Amino acid sequence: MDFNKNDFTNSKSYKLINKNYMRVSFIIVAILIFLSTATYCLSQDLKNSLRLQIGLGHIARQDFVFSPFIHRDLSPLNFGICYQRDKKYFQNANLRLALLSPSHSDIYQFFDDNKKETTSPHFFTLVDLDYWFGKSIKQTDKVSTKVGLSVNADIQALNYVYGRIGSFGYFSSFGLGGFVNQTYKFNDKNSLTAYASMPIISWFARSPYLVNDDEFIENTSSHSGVKTFFAFIGDGKPATLNRLQMVDIGANYTYHLSPKWDIGISYLFEFIHSSKPRNLLSYKNSIFFNTNFNF
Amino acid sequence: MLFLSGCEKMFIEPPKNNPEAIFENLWTTFNEEYAPFEERKVNWDSIYNVYRPLVKSNTTDDELFQVLSNMLKVFDDGHISLTAPNRQVFYSNRIRREKIDDELFNKQIIKTYLESDFKTGTDESYIYGKIKNQNVAYIFFDYVADNWFVLEEFLNKYNNVNGYIIDLRHNQGGDFTYCFSAIGRLTNQNRYVFRSKTKNGKGKNEYTEWKQWYIEPNGNFVSKPIVLLADRYTISAGERSVMAFKTLPNVTFIGDTTNGAHGTMIGRELANGWYYSLVPQKVELFDGKSYEGIGLAPDIYIKNLISEIEQGQDKTLEYAIDRLK
Numbered sequence: 001m002d003f004n005k006n007d008f009t010n011s012k013s014y015k016l017i018n019k020n021y022m023r024v025s026f027i028i029v030a031i032l033i034f035l036s037t038a039t040y041c042l043s044q045d046l047k048n049s050l051r052l053q054i055g056l057g058h059i060a061r062q063d064f065v066f067s068p069f070i071h072r073d074l075s076p077l078n079f080g081i082c083y084q085r086d087k088k089y090f091q092n093a094n095l096r097l098a099l100l101s102p103s104h105s106d107i108y109q110f111f112d113d114n115k116k117e118t119t120s121p122h123f124f125t126l127v128d129l130d131y132w133f134g135k136s137i138k139q140t141d142k143v144s145t146k147v148g149l150s151v152n153a154d155i156q157a158l159n160y161v162y163g164r165i166g167s168f169g170y171f172s173s174f175g176l177g178g179f180v181n182q183t184y185k186f187n188d189k190n191s192l193t194a195y196a197s198m199p200i201i202s203w204f205a206r207s208p209y210l211v212n213d214d215e216f217i218e219n220t221s222s223h224s225g226v227k228t229f230f231a232f233i234g235d236g237k238p239a240t241l242n243r244l245q246m247v248d249i250g251a252n253y254t255y256h257l258s259p260k261w262d263i264g265i266s267y268l269f270e271f272i273h274s275s276k277p278r279n280l281l282s283y284k285n286s287i288f289f290n291t292n293f294n295f
Numbered sequence: 296m297l298f299l300s301g302c303e304k305m306f307i308e309p310p311k312n313n314p315e316a317i318f319e320n321l322w323t324t325f326n327e328e329y330a331p332f333e334e335r336k337v338n339w340d341s342i343y344n345v346y347r348p349l350v351k352s353n354t355t356d357d358e359l360f361q362v363l364s365n366m367l368k369v370f371d372d373g374h375i376s377l378t379a380p381n382r383q384v385f386y387s388n389r390i391r392r393e394k395i396d397d398e399l400f401n402k403q404i405i406k407t408y409l410e411s412d413f414k415t416g417t418d419e420s421y422i423y424g425k426i427k428n429q430n431v432a433y434i435f436f437d438y439v440a441d442n443w444f445v446l447e448e449f450l451n452k453y454n455n456v457n458g459y460i461i462d463l464r465h466n467q468g469g470d471f472t473y474c475f476s477a478i479g480r481l482t483n484q485n486r487y488v489f490r491s492k493t494k495n496g497k498g499k500n501e502y503t504e505w506k507q508w509y510i511e512p513n514g515n516f517v518s519k520p521i522v523l524l525a526d527r528y529t530i531s532a533g534e535r536s537v538m539a540f541k542t543l544p545n546v547t548f549i550g551d552t553t554n555g556a557h558g559t560m561i562g563r564e565l566a567n568g569w570y571y572s573l574v575p576q577k578v579e580l581f582d583g584k585s586y587e588g589i590g591l592a593p594d595i596y597i598k599n600l601i602s603e604i605e606q607g608q609d610k611t612l613e614y615a616i617d618r619l620k
Contacts, residue, residue: 062306067564068320069309104309105568108380119378119570162562163378163570210328210575211561213493214506221472223441271302277495283302 047087048295053080053266055288057098059124064278065207066160066169071102071122078286090146090181092132096268098284100124112164123159126284128152128270130197130248132179142185150179150197154246154272158207169207170232171272171280173244175199193252204244205236209277245273254292262292312566314354318347321363321571324563327497330577331558334587335370342366356567360385367571371588373530373556378570388554390527396551399599400464400526402435404609408616409433416442423449425456431619433612435462439469439532443477450480450517458520458619460612461540464550468531475539479513481521486510486542487581489535491558494575502577510539521546522615525593530554537591538580547618548593550611555590 057078062070077099085091103121110117134148151174158169179197186192208216219231248271254264265287272282310320322343332339346366350359360377364385367375375387386392402419413424420442423434432453436442453459475488487509492502523540525533525548534553540546558576565571579585597611 060302060306062309064307068307069564069566070306104564108568110378110380110382110384112384114383119568160562162564162572164376164384165560165562165570165572167562208493208503209495210493212559213495213503213576214491214508215503217470217472217559218506220470221476223473223476273305279307281302281305281307 047085049082049084049086049262049292050295051080051082051084051290051292053082053096053288053290054078055080055266055286057100057284057286059098059100059102059126059282059284061102061124061280061282063158063169063280063282065209065211065280066122066158066167067104069104071104073100073102073121073124075100078288080288088135090132090134090136090148092130092179092181094128094130096126096128096286098124098126098286100126110163117164119163120161122161125157125159127155132181132197134179134181144183144185146179146181148179150177150199151175152177152197152199152246152248160211167211169211171206172233172236173199173202173204173239173246174233175202175244175246177201189256191254191256193254194250195252196247196249198247199244200241202239202244202246203233203236204239204274205233206274206277206280239274243274243276245271247271252290254290260294262290262294264290264292266290310566313352314350314359315352317359317565317567317569318350318363320565321563322347322366325573328494328561328563328575329573330494330502330575331372331585331587334577334585335372336588337369342369360569363571372574373554374558374560374572374574376572380568388556390554391530396527396598398601399604400528401604401609404604404607405433405435405462405612407607408609408612414445416445421445425453426460426616429616429620430455430457431460431616432456432458433460433462435464436466436533436536438467439471439474439536441473443473446477447480447514454517456519456619458522460522460524460615460619462524462612463529463533463536464524464526464611465528466525466530466533466536467528468533471532471535471539474532474536475508475510476513478539479511480515480517481540481543482510482512483516483518484512486539488539488542489557489578489580491576491578493559505579510542518545520619522618523548524550524611524615525553525591526551526598527554527590530556531560534586534591535578541591542581547595548591549595549597549615549618550593551596551598552590552592553586555586555588557587 055078056076058074060072080096082094101121101123107119131151134146136146138145154173156171160167177199181195183193220228250268252264252266254262256262268286270284274280310316326339346362349362360379367387370387373388373391377385408426409424410427415422420437425432434449490505490507492505495501495503523546525537534557537553557578558574560572560574562572597614599610603610
C-alpha cells in the first residue's frame, strides 16, 4: 500500500509507489494476523475451531474516483483464517486477504521515449477482519440459530495503473453492526451454515474526489507508511447506512471427517456501495476450500 | 445468481467503446476535472467545436489518436499525455514531445567536473561530489522522492565548502514533500512557498480550500551560498522544489525557465484501453501568481550550447562554480 505518494509524474515515482505499497501491505497484514492469533490464544477452551481457507475470488468494482469503468478480476489469491468458539456465547474472528489485478482492458505494449513498455492491470489488496459476538436463540437437533453484534475492519489498498503512471487509493471502514448465523445439520457428517453480517455505523475513509488533493498529500508527507495509514484513517468520518452500505452473505458446507477435523467448501458474497465523494460499487464473490481443526 | 444479476444492474453505465463516445468521454472528463484552463488560456468549449466534427462513427484508431493528440496539444502541458497500443506516448508539451534542447544536459559530462570519489544513487537518482580543484560541493537529483534524504549526508560531508550547487535540471518530478522534508536545514524560519487547491466537483468553481505549504527549520542550520540549477525539463515536483529554494535568501537560481507544469497529475482510462493524464490542481507561488504554463524564470539565464556539450563542457555548471569559488 502506498500510503506515501501523491504526485506521480514518472515511472520512477511509480516504482516508489510499489515499494511503499508492499511495505505497508505487509505491516497491515502482520497486524491483523497478530490480532487474530491473539484472539485464538486468549480463548483456549473446548468447542473451538480454527479454519483455514484458500480459494477463488471474483471482483467487479466501479469507483468513479479512479475511473468510470468496471474493473473485474478472478484471482486464486484469496486466503482466510477463522477462529470460532461456540460455548455459552458464540464468537467468530475471521481474517481474509485477497490480492486482485482487475482491469477493464487488455494488456498492451507502448513506447515511451522509444523505450518499449507494457501496461499493467490495477492491483488491489483487500483485507477484512470480522469479529462476531452473539448467542444462540434457537437450538434443536437439526438447527442452530445465532445472532449478535459484529465488528468489522475492511481495509483496501488500491493501486491504479494508467500505462506510464499510477495512483494510489484507499478505502477503509471500521464498522459496528449485527450478524445472523444459522446451521442446519443434515446428519452427523454433513452440515450447512448460512450467515449474513452488516455494519450499521462505521468510521469510513476513502480517497478524495480526484485521487489526491492537498489533504491527501499532507497525510503522506510524514513518509512513514504507518503514520500515513493512520492519517488516512483519521481523515475519515462516521457513516451510517445512508452513506455506506456494506453486507457480507455467506454459506459453509462442512463434512466432518473426525471429531478433530472437518473439510468443506464455502461461498462468500461481499458488497460495498458508497456515493461520497464519488460513486463506488463493488461486489466480490469468493469460493473457499476449508480445513477445520476442532479443539 | 440473484446477487450477481442484481449488482450488475446497479453499476452506472460506463462510457461506450466507439470513437464518438471515446471523444465525448475524454472531452467531458477534461471539462469536469482539469483545473488550469485559464492559466493555459484554453477555451475548451471552442476546442470541442473544432475537433468534435472530426470524429465519426467510422473513425479509425489511427485517426482518433491523431484527433485526440491534436486536441490535447493546445494545452502544451507537461502533465498531459496519451498512451495507446504500439505507439509512442503523446506528450502535450512541445518541449517534451519534440525533445527540444534535451541534449543540452548530460550527466556524463557533469561527472567529469567532480572529484573521482563522487557518489551516485540507484539509476543515478542522485549524483554528488566535490568539484575538482574547487571548494564547492555539487548534488544532482533526477526526481523528487526518497533520494532527497541523501541531502543530509551531502551537507554533513561537505560542511567546509564555500557553497553548494543543487542541480535540478531535467528533474522529472515526483513527490515534492520529500524535498520539503529534506531541506529543513537550509532554513532558519518557516517560509511560505505556495498554495494549491484541487477540484472536488464537476463545476468550474468546485475546488477544495486553498492549502498553504511551508518549509520549516529542521536540524543544524546551513546558511552557505547555494546555486540552484534548473532547465525546461525541470517539471512538476521538481518545480515545486524550485519554488521552495526561491524562498531562501542565500539561493541564486541559474539556468533556464522551468517547464511550467506544477499541479498534481492523475491518470484516466478510456473505453478502448487507452490511458491519459491530466491536472486537477491549481498552484500559486508565494507571490500570489500562477506560473502554470509559464514556468519559473531563473535569476540568471544561461543555456548550454550543443557545440559546448559536444566538447564536453557544461557552461551553466561552470558559471555556477565561478559564483561560488
